[in-house]
Structures are given as C-alpha cells and as structure tokens.
Amino acid sequence: MAVLGISLIVASVVLLILRRPEWFQQFWRNLYRQAASQQNQLPRPPQRPIPRIEEPKPEDEDDQTNQKERERIAVSSEKKVASSPPPPVPVVIHENGTSITYNPDSPRAEEQTTPKASVANPSDSVPAFTLSVPDLPPQPQPPKVVDVEEQPAPAVTSSSSTSNARSTPSMMMPPPPLPVPASASRSTGSSGGLSANLTRQPGTSTLPLPGSRPVGGSGSSGPLPNRGPPSSSGGGGLFPPPTHSSKPAKPSRAVVLTPGHSPLDWARLSGHPTADLRGLPKETPYLRVTPSMLKKMTGRKGKDAWMVLGGRVYNITPYIPFHPGGEPELLRGAGRDGTKLFGEIHPWVNYEGMLAACLVGIYVSEEDGEAAGAAAAKNGAGGGGGSMEEMD
C-alpha cells in the first residue's frame, strides 16, 4: 500500500511538471509574489542556507524544497514570465567567517545603480583588528640585541605584544639617540677652527662679532658664524655669556670721495706705464732722501707731501683726493716715516702697487746723503740729499 501511495504521488508530481496546467502555474505565480513581497518588507533576506564559495555544501544536504525550487526556476525561465521576478541571486563574499550578500532584488538596488552589500549572517561577529594575537603559536625568539650602553627599556605589561614586537624586528624602532651635551659637542668640535675664522680684521664691518648677538635670541645650530668661543664657565646655553674681551666694532672713518676720485679712477690714472706722478722734473733719477730732506716735504708751503713706506719715499700729493680715509688722515704721515702708522690702519693695502708712479727714491741716513748734497740742492729738496745715480 505504501509503495502504491508513493508511486501515485510521484506520478502526479511528474504529471504536473510535464503537463503544467493553468491552475498550477497560477499557484506558483502567487507563491512568487508572496515571497517577493516578504523580501521587500524584511530588512534582511530570509535566513536560508547560502551556498558558500569556500565551503560548498554537498548535494545530498539539499532538501526536497530546494529541488522543487530549482525546477520552478527552470520552468519559469523557459516561459519567460515577466511578472515573476527571478529568485534572488546572492553574491556571497566569504572572508574570515563573515558572509556579505548582495541582493539585487532589494528596492535600493532597483533605485540605485551601484550594488550595495549587506550582511547576510548578522550573527557572525565583526572581525576586529587587535594588536594582541593570543592564538598565535609561539614563535622563535630572535637573538637578543644588547645595546652598548644598556639603556633601560620601557616596561611592557602585555606579554603577547612583547612577543610580537620581538618577533618582528623590522617593526621595532630604534631608540632615539641621546642628546649630545653642548659642552661635549663644543669640546669635540672645532673650537679653535670656527672661532679662529672669526678673528676680525680691522676695517671689516660685515661679519658680526661673536658677542654682538643678543643673549637668548634665536639660537641657530647651523654653520652660520654666530657661535663664539667655547664658554669657560661651562654653561648649558647655546650662546656663551657676553665677554668684554672682544673689541667693539669701530665706526668707519672712510670719507666720501669727490666725483672722479674713486679707487678705480686712481688705478686708471696711476696704472698707465708712462704715468709720472713723482712731482720731479722729467728724467730725474731716483733720489736718496735723507731725514732732513723728508721733513720739509709735508705738503704745506707749496711743497709736495712725501712719505716713507717700507724704506721708500713716495710723493703722496697726487693721491690726496683719492685717499678713502681723507686728506687729513693721509697727511698724518707726510714728511715722515709712515710705515708703522700705515700698518696700524690698513696693512692689507698694497701701497707698492698703488704708488708705483709716485716713487721718489729711497730713504737714507744723513751721512749717506751728505755726499750728494749738491745734487739734492739741484732737485730743490734742500740739503742733505742726492740722486741715486750720483750716489752709485
């Protein structure tokens, strides 16, 4: 009897599938609509077994309802029923135990073109990123790095994080370098080099003096020449305490030269090979100038100004309007030996080259000049002098 009943049921089902009467199709349409309306009302799709990509279920686990449903899908696709929407095609993204299903039949999917994803299994826990991984198997400990200075490491309470940090040496940041004490850097640095380079020559006003900056200003550790000599008191500041040993900057005593009397004009005038600025008759040989001769040539009473520089006597009269220090300053050395005075003010000035056209002769003692007294009288320099040719 049971076999007969089952065979009857099977035969009727087969007959229904093959014949597909009108009432049967109507029944399935209503069933579709009802299912579609339920899907639209519910925020989430109904809970049902979802085929997973990574964990496909075997075929024998499908029940008879799913089998019928597949048959129904096949039948409806053949007849192309426009009113019955296709069953939802879930797109499952299975990652770390979380299933995300894309339901194209949802109203939002119909309105928007961008597909939306929704959580298919809300019971699944959302994966969270944590630093501590307690389930990790014990990893081999790397060789312990012993610092040279054995600095105390910060205390770490979490053992798992400690093992992680030690197992990934690339993520370990090296300890910051200890700040070098200012006194040590100064002692090891060029304490004599930089300060020695800052030795100021008289007349230069471009380089600031080490002590001229205000204490407590913006300290710069760059190569700017704003560091003075190392502090003897050993203070920790960036700037040494103000010392009174450095010379204050002298105000420039340069004068404003009249037009046409610039240094370039003097170079043009005196640099010519045939330039003769001696103030002596032409073809006059170099003279032996005695002190008695020199002291009369002071630039006053209509006479030229002679000056001894380095044992040579120069007629500085034509240079007076070109002197950057002014006429009074220049005439301080007139009629005398101005070598020391010249060197005290501007030893860097090349007087030999600048006054080559003004060379009168050489400076000699009175005894040496006695023999040439007559020649000196002839040149108008008074007694006690003579020409070098006569002397030689």
Ligand code: HEM
């Ligand atoms: C011994 C007598 C002299 C005295 C007292 C004297 C004095 C001075 C003074 C005060 C200055 C200005 C310095 C400054 O800028 O603050 C100066 C500049 C100058 N003097 Fe004389 N001078 C003398 C002789 C000479 C001679 C014989 C020459 C030419 C060879 C000369 C060439 C210059 C030049 C080129 C400068 C400009 C230097 C510079 O700006 O670096 N001086 N002099």
